Amino acid sequence: MEILERWVGQYQDEMVREYTFVNDSGMTVSCLNFGCVITKIMVPxxxxxxxxxxxGFEEFEDYLDLSPYFGAVVGRVAGRIQGARFELDGQEYRLAENQPPNHLHGGKKGFNSVIWKTEKIVEEHAVGLKLFYLSPDGDEGYPGNLETTVTYLLNNKNELSITFKGKTDQKTLVNxxxxTYxxxxxxxxxxxxxxxxxxxxxxFLELGADLxxxxxVLASRNTPFDFQHGRRLSTGIQxxxxxxxxxxxxxxxxxVFTKEGENTVMLSDEESGRSLLVTTNQPCVVVYTANHLEAPYSISGVRARNYLGVCLETQGFPxxxxxxxxxxxxxxxxxLYYSTTTYRFFANTLGV
Structure with a gap:
């Protein structure tokens, strides 16, 4: 197992590097120290x-100008906060309105668009990276200094684990x-x-017109949101x-997962034979089928279009x-804020 490193650009006078983890079976995971962005995952x-x-993009600059959060860590709080405001202990906090009148994915300069400090991890059966960021008191309107650690770890079972830890000196929000699409x-x-x-x-959680x-909390039975026995994403799209x-x-x-503790999500593509098993300690997963991805740019040579990817965002309730x-x-x-999710990739050998 090994870690490769290369320089890919510069952001606000800081070096942007891409790290690639390689396991013994040839699976690779690449990520940036910018936004903890996962740029590539190569599996058979x-x-x-x-x-x-x-x-993901081939050029770093595209992440600055075009990216709809491709592969990034989003925070302090994922999803939307209504009215870009909230109260804690009787005090009102106003957040950045980056999707007026609401706050989305941590604000105008959330965790997805900052440089993280890094520390390589090399173990006998796993390699990866620890990424560190101190979000200062008042960052995008949030109270408290928040020390955040993100750990990416690839093992020889073709599993990528992502672990978040957070510590604050003042009551705050973290989610x-x-x-990744x-x-x-x-x-x-x-x-x-x-x-x-x-x-x-x-x-599942009902959404209003503002998403x-x-x-x-609605029952999913007899709706396109019942995935307990497996369902093609097209059934909801259509x-x-x-x-x-x-x-x-x-x-x-x-x-919303049926139980507390460890829960699983399975995503499969019959034609390629690939499957992804997601295991998480979070209470829900936001499934986003890239309904608004169509745009006049390319993603690794392919024109951006709706439904080109699906996000499985394991997290707390938005x-x-x-x-x-x-x-x-x-x-x-x-x-201590603690969230962990493991992504295991495998392929069946049966014919389609």
């Missing part, structure tokens, strides 16, 4: 052919995720509409169900601060 299909299974067809040969998603969830949870239509014909919803019934995302000074 059923024929043993290695191809990239995430959306981090990784915003997956496409298991390999090198973006097809879109993700025929990918099959299966997960342990029987409820923020209304507070209602559905006339109001919640699918609302988000641009597809999914952009938090799916806008939880405004819904007391939701699990809290408040972090107290005496507590």
């Amino acid at each position: 299909d059923r024929q043993g052919k290695f191809e990239n299974v995430v959306l 981090l995720n990784n915003h 997956f496409n298991l067809s390999g090198n973006l040969k097809r879109d993700c509409s025929e990918h099959i998603l299966q997960l342990e969830s029987d409820r 923020i949870p209304t507070g209602r 559905s006339s169900y109001p919640q699918n239509v609302l988000v641009g014909k597809g999914y952009d919803h938090p799916l 806008d939880a601060i405004h819904h007391p019934a939701f699990p809290t995302v408040i972090l107290e000074p005496q507590d």
Whole structure:
């Protein structure tokens, strides 16, 4: 196992580097010290052919100008916060309105657009990177100095684990995720509409017209949001169900896991034979089918278009601060924020 490193650009007088982790079976994971962006994941299909299974750019500068959070860590709080404001202990905090009138994915300069300090990890059966960032008190409007550590670790089981830890000196909000867009067809040969998603969830959060949870938790049974036995993403993309239509014909919803503790998500592409098993300690996963990705630019030589990738954003409930019934995302000074998710890639050897 090894770690490769190369210089890819410069951002605000700091060097931007790409690190590539290589395991003994040839799987590779590449990431930047800018935004903790995962740029490539190379895994084999059923024929043993290695191809990239995430959306990303070849040139660093494109992440500054074009990226809809490709592969990035988003925070301090993932998702939207209604009205770009919240109260803690009777004090109001106003956040950056980067999606007026709301706050999205940590603000105008969230965790996705800063340089992180790095420390390489080399173990007997795993390699990876620790990334560190101190978000100062008042950063994008949030209270408290927040020390954040992100750990990417690749092992010989073709598993990539992502672990978040956070420590604050003042009560604040924290809800981090990784915003990678997956496409298991390999090198973006097809879109993700025929990918099959299966997960342990029987409820989802209803969204309002502003794409923020209304507070209602809906049963998924007999709707396009029932993935317990596996469902093609196309069934939601093509559905006339109001919640699918609302988000641009597809999914952009938090799916609530059926139990607390460890939960799993399975994403599969029958044609390539590739599957992705996601295991997480988080209470929900936001499934986003890239309903608004169409744009006049290319992603690794492929024109940006809707449904070209699917995000599986394991996290706490979005806008939880405004819904007391939701699990809290408040972090107290005496507590440690801890979130962990593992992505295991494999390919079946059976014919399609």
